Amino acid sequence: MKVELHGLRLHGYHGVHDSEARLGQVFLYDVELEVGDRGASDRIEDAVDYIEVAKAVREISDAHAYALIEALAIAVADELRARFRVRRATVRVTKPAVRPAGLEGTVSVIVSRPGR
Numbered sequence: 001m002k003v004e005l006h007g008l009r010l011h012g013y014h015g016v017h018d019s020e021a022r023l024g025q026v027f028l029y030d031v032e033l034e035v036g037d038r039g040a041s042d043r044i045e046d047a048v049d050y051i052e053v054a055k056a057v058r059e060i061s062d063a064h065a066y067a068l069i070e071a072l073a074i075a076v077a078d079e080l081r082a083r084f085r086v087r088r089a090t091v092r093v094t095k096p097a098v099r100p101a102g103l104e105g106t107v108s109v110i111v112s113r114p115g116r
Contacts, residue, residue, distance in 0.1 A: 003048050005031045014066045028094040029057050034087040048084050069093045073111040087115040
């Protein structure tokens with residue numbers, strides 16, 4: 001079983017350029033957590049609560065300014081894996097405002113971490 005959150009929109013201060021650190025920008029997060037049979041009992045206590053997952057993503061983003069979205073994605077995946085004890089955490093971080101080389105499109109990084 002997987003728990004997925006898509007398009008979590010957060011304003012963050014991550015990036016290598018001074019303006020990114022000063023003004024910040026919108027980041028989109030997609031999270032996929034492999035949770036096994038957790039939640040099959042129909043009890044929230046046994047499940048991975050997606051509200052808590054969303055809160056954790058915000059906490060991680062707010063706690064530190066990362067120069068690279070690669071490092072940000074790794075931090076989110078590692079913390080979600082540890083905090084929610086999942087089999088695998090996959091995180092995509094997208095910078096929707098970036099136009100690579102002036103072209104239409106976006107930039108994303110995907111990180112997948114196995115559970116412990």
